[in-house]
Amino acid sequence: MKLHIKNMVCNRCKMVVKAELDKLGFNPVSVELGEVVLAENISHEEKLTIAEKLSPFGFELLQDKKTQLAEQIKTSIINLVHYSKEPLKINLSTYLSEELHLEYPQLSSIFSEVENQTIEKYFIAQKIEKAKEMLTYGELTLSEIAFQLNYSSVAHLSAQFKKVTGATPSAYKSVTSGKRKTLDEI
Structure with missing residues (x-):
C-alpha cells in the first residue's frame, strides 16, 4: 500500500517517518520524499493512527488525489x-x-x-532558496550559481532574486544572517 505524505522534503524527514512507522509496527518497504510504500494494506483506523503520530513532526497524510x-x-x-x-x-x-x-x-x-x-x-522560489543556500556557503561565485541554476545570466538571477527576496544577491550575502526558509515553507 502506498501512502502520500505532505512536507517530506529532505533525508531527515525520511528518517523520521521511517522511525515513527517502525515504532508503530509498520515495516515500510520504501520511504521516499512524499511517499511511503507498506508491504500490506492497512485499515482506515491505522491510517488515522499514522497521521496522528506524524502530525507533531509537521507531516500530513494526503487522501485527495x-x-x-x-x-x-x-x-x-x-x-x-x-x-x-x-x-x-x-x-x-x-x-x-x-x-x-x-x-x-x-x-x-x-x-x-x-x-x-x-x-x-514554485520552481523559481525553490531556485532562489537554493541560490540563498549557495550564497550562504560562499563557495561559488554569482556567475557559477547562475550557471548551476540554469539562469541565462547573472543579471537574470539577480533580478529574480530581488523580486522574490526584496534584496540583491550581494546585499543578501553581505547580511549573511539571511533567513532561509525550510523547503516545506516555500
Whole structure:
C-alpha cells in the first residue's frame, strides 16, 4: 500500500517517518520524499493512527488525489533543484511530464488549483532558496550559481532574486544572517 505524505522534503524527514512507522509496527518497504510504500494494506483506523503520530513532526497524510499529485510535483521539483548533482539544464515541463507520466497542462492546472500558485512560481522560489543556500556557503561565485541554476545570466538571477527576496544577491550575502526558509515553507 502506498501512502502520500505532505512536507517530506529532505533525508531527515525520511528518517523520521521511517522511525515513527517502525515504532508503530509498520515495516515500510520504501520511504521516499512524499511517499511511503507498506508491504500490506492497512485499515482506515491505522491510517488515522499514522497521521496522528506524524502530525507533531509537521507531516500530513494526503487522501485527495489532486493534493497527492500536487505534492508529487513539489517533490519532483525539490529533487531537481536541491538534490541533482548536475546543473539544471532541463525543460521543467518535459521533466515533470516524464517524472509523473501526465501531460504538463494537466499537471499545471491541478497544481494551480491545489497550491494557489503556478508551477513556475514554485520552481523559481525553490531556485532562489537554493541560490540563498549557495550564497550562504560562499563557495561559488554569482556567475557559477547562475550557471548551476540554469539562469541565462547573472543579471537574470539577480533580478529574480530581488523580486522574490526584496534584496540583491550581494546585499543578501553581505547580511549573511539571511533567513532561509525550510523547503516545506516555500
